[in-house]
Amino acid sequence: MPKHRIIYFNARGRAEPSRLVLSAAGVEFEDIRFTSEEWETEKATGKYHFGQLPCMETDGVMLSQSRAIARYLANEYGFAGRTNLEKAKVDIVMDTCEDLLQGMIKIHFEKDDAKKAELTTQYDKKVATTLASLEKMLTDNNGGDGFLVGDGVSLADLSFYSQMEYNLSSPILSSPNLLDSYPKLKALNARVAALPNIAAWLEKRPKTEF
Amino acid sequence: MPKHRIIYFNARGRAEPSRLVLSAAGVEFEDIRFTSEEWETEKATGKYHFGQLPCMETDGVMLSQSRAIARYLANEYGFAGRTNLEKAKVDIVMDTCEDLLQGMIKIHFEKDDAKKAELTTQYDKKVATTLASLEKMLTDNNGGDGFLVGDGVSLADLSFYSQMEYNLSSPILSSPNLLDSYPKLKALNARVAALPNIAAWLEKRPKTEF
Numbered sequence: 001m002p003k004h005r006i007i008y009f010n011a012r013g014r015a016e017p018s019r020l021v022l023s024a025a026g027v028e029f030e031d032i033r034f035t036s037e038e039w040e041t042e043k044a045t046g047k048y049h050f051g052q053l054p055c056m057e058t059d060g061v062m063l064s065q066s067r068a069i070a071r072y073l074a075n076e077y078g079f080a081g082r083t084n085l086e087k088a089k090v091d092i093v094m095d096t097c098e099d100l101l102q103g104m105i106k107i108h109f110e111k112d113d114a115k116k117a118e119l120t121t122q123y124d125k126k127v128a129t130t131l132a133s134l135e136k137m138l139t140d141n142n143g144g145d146g147f148l149v150g151d152g153v154s155l156a157d158l159s160f161y162s163q164m165e166y167n168l169s170s171p172i173l174s175s176p177n178l179l180d181s182y183p184k185l186k187a188l189n190a191r192v193a194a195l196p197n198i199a200a201w202l203e204k205r206p207k208t209e210f
Numbered sequence: 211m212p213k214h215r216i217i218y219f220n221a222r223g224r225a226e227p228s229r230l231v232l233s234a235a236g237v238e239f240e241d242i243r244f245t246s247e248e249w250e251t252e253k254a255t256g257k258y259h260f261g262q263l264p265c266m267e268t269d270g271v272m273l274s275q276s277r278a279i280a281r282y283l284a285n286e287y288g289f290a291g292r293t294n295l296e297k298a299k300v301d302i303v304m305d306t307c308e309d310l311l312q313g314m315i316k317i318h319f320e321k322d323d324a325k326k327a328e329l330t331t332q333y334d335k336k337v338a339t340t341l342a343s344l345e346k347m348l349t350d351n352n353g354g355d356g357f358l359v360g361d362g363v364s365l366a367d368l369s370f371y372s373q374m375e376y377n378l379s380s381p382i383l384s385s386p387n388l389l390d391s392y393p394k395l396k397a398l399n400a401r402v403a404a405l406p407n408i409a410a411w412l413e414k415r416p417k418t419e420f
Contacts, residue, residue, distance in 0.1 A: 050302075050339070050340065063299075065305040067301065068299075068301035068302045069298070072297070087281075087282070087285065088273050088282035091278035092259070095277060096260060129260070133261070
């Protein structure tokens with residue numbers, strides 16, 4: 001089995017969905033976490049794909065772009081959906097979660113208080129629309145007591161879980177009761193966290209703010 | 211063959227890579243372009259996936275998220291890469307192009323002149339780093355006189371072509387000579403535009419500013 005090296009900062013951030021796929025698959029990986037200073041030195045070597053993180057190195061092949069890496073691993077280990085339509089649905093959920101992350105980052109970096117409040121109002125609406133759509137998607141998939149796409153856990157559920165960690169308890173926007181209005185999604189989140197391989201990873205991973 | 215309906219505004223924007231895949235494949239599609247007013251009415255019907263555009267409807271199934279749609283079509287019609295590693299490389303190029311588009315949109319909407327100038331300086335650096343990485347990626351693929359990934363044209367090349375239309379001649383940032391320092395990419399762009407199915411689409415599509 002190839003040895004994957006996931007290279008990122010000491011954060012969940014954009015590397016966590018890939019770490020979750022590898023954990024769900026029961027595949028050991030090297031979990032490399034640079035400090036900002038280490039990254040500046042490493043970056044200057046020019047060996048990182050497109051000069052950005054996260055990267056993944058496997059047997060000397062370097063890949064970049066968080067979602068490309070996560071999808072590659074999901075394709076390799078059976079978490080990407082079986083048909084092209086299932087794969088598209090997984091991708092839709094992953095990109096929808098990225099939209100939620102980007103909105104949150106935008107609020108985090110906004111310095112003007114009035115603008116920050118406006119962005120937050122827009123964001124809350126966006127989150128509500130998104131969660132309603134995802135609740136429907138989950139319910140439409142065999143009643144909603146399984147997973148978002150197909151018959152088993154996929155990168156869709158893992159991306160959703162990872163993003164909800166931010167929405168439920170990040171220092172940027174903490175809404176611990178956010179999922180109370182979306183009972184199927186709330187149960188899904190608990191179901192993902194209880195998968196033995198995922199539970200073991202959540203227990204063992206470094207505890208970080210982001 | 212299923213009838214795909216690509217639903218977007220009267221713009222290239224985030225729908226064009228999907229239109230390019232369908233054109234490259236020689237697959238006819240319905241090219242629906244809403245005005246903003248029409249979209250407000252349509253959106254209120256609730257029938258659009260996650261309430262956003264672009265969407266694609268195929269035999270009653272609605273998909274959203276521009277890159278999920280483009281990748282679905284690429285998987286269906288043989289433009290997504292053959293192996294998981296090729297697919298990952300295609301995804302990396304597509305996400306890298308999306309990063310360039312997002313940077314451009316950020317500049318477009320920035321109202322403060324000093325901030326706009328600062329963002330533009332950062333963007334120019336980002337574009338230079340990205341194009342250098344892509345020129346290397348292309349060159350590393352059999353010398354660089356073919357395509358970005360594998361042996362034939364893929365969604366990687368089509369995404370790149372589509373993004374370069376913005377970088378070379380958009381009203382936001384026009385750098386018509388941008389590719390002069392990247393001869394392999396410049397030749398790739400010309401090669402894509404000259405593919406008979408792509409040339410026919412470029413000739414026939416509605417001419418739009420964005």
